[in-house]
Amino acid sequence: MEPDIELRNKKIERYYRLHSSIYDWTRWSFLFGREELLNRIPELPPNPRILEIGCGTGTNLTNLEYLFPDALIYGMDLSGDMIRQARTKVDKSRQITLVNGAYGDNKFNFEPFNLILLSYSLSMLGSQAEQIMKQVHRDLTSDGYVAVVDFSDTRFSWFQRWMKLNHVAIDGQLTSLLNRLFIPRLTQHKKAYLGLWRYLLFIGRRRPSADI
Ligand SMILES: C[S@@+](CC[C@H](N)C(=O)[O-])C[C@H]1O[C@@H](n2cnc3c(N)ncnc32)[C@H](O)[C@@H]1O
Numbered sequence: 001m002e003p004d005i006e007l008r009n010k011k012i013e014r015y016y017r018l019h020s021s022i023y024d025w026t027r028w029s030f031l032f033g034r035e036e037l038l039n040r041i042p043e044l045p046p047n048p049r050i051l052e053i054g055c056g057t058g059t060n061l062t063n064l065e066y067l068f069p070d071a072l073i074y075g076m077d078l079s080g081d082m083i084r085q086a087r088t089k090v091d092k093s094r095q096i097t098l099v100n101g102a103y104g105d106n107k108f109n110f111e112p113f114n115l116i117l118l119s120y121s122l123s124m125l126g127s128q129a130e131q132i133m134k135q136v137h138r139d140l141t142s143d144g145y146v147a148v149v150d151f152s153d154t155r156f157s158w159f160q161r162w163m164k165l166n167h168v169a170i171d172g173q174l175t176s177l178l179n180r181l182f183i184p185r186l187t188q189h190k191k192a193y194l195g196l197w198r199y200l201l202f203i204g205r206r207r208p209s210a211d212i
Pocket residue numbers: 012013016027031034053054055056057058059060076077078079082101102103104118119120121124125
């Protein structure tokens with residue numbers, strides 16, 4: 001792994017050492033659109049393979065368990081503290097695999113997934129975002145979907161700076177990156193707090209490799 005990416009991941013890991021224990025009490029007030037995105041995922045083939053990259057404390061994993069009762073679900077996060085929180089939540093009787101590691105560091109060789117979800121993790125990937133989305137493209141089945149909910153843009157530079165301190169890029173770049181690799185099925189920008197920022201809901205089908 002490149003040294004600057006390793007350093008970034010270490011900073012994120014350290015950040016969540018404290019935040020993992022207060023995460024669920026605090027994040028409901030600004031991580032909007034998570035449930036809505038999951039409710040808009042199209043029908044998947046039987047026994048679909050689903051991965052959430054940056055699954056955090058597992059909020060989406062428990063909703064995915066409910067929405068796709070026959071799915072094989074994977075949650076991956078670079079923070080061991082977040083994975084520990086997720087482990088307390090997921091249904092022990094289901095086949096949910098939790099992986100503690102950084103997606104994109106080539107250590108993991110997954111079978112292709114029918115759906116890959118990134119919920120407020122893409123904006124944390126910084127300069128790695130494009131490389132990671134290309135990896136997502138490779139890790140999907142040819143008819144697979146990506147689903148993304150994340151901070152999109154803001155008119156306020158002070159807010160952008162504040163989010164950067166929290167390891168989040170809110171720079172309006174996500175939609176064009178996603179459109180290059182996936183055929184959009186849902187693209188929606190929604191206002192949060194009367195327009196302090198907008199967040200993005202995106203669902204797209206994998207573009208054929210020859211087209212990108
Ligand atoms: C804002 S949290 C979102 C958690 C969860 N998806 C949710 O919606 O509540 C972002 C998560 O992404 C994880 N993360 C950041 N970069 C990652 C990477 N390269 N691989 C795996 N997880 C990553 C962080 O550790 C953190 O738990």
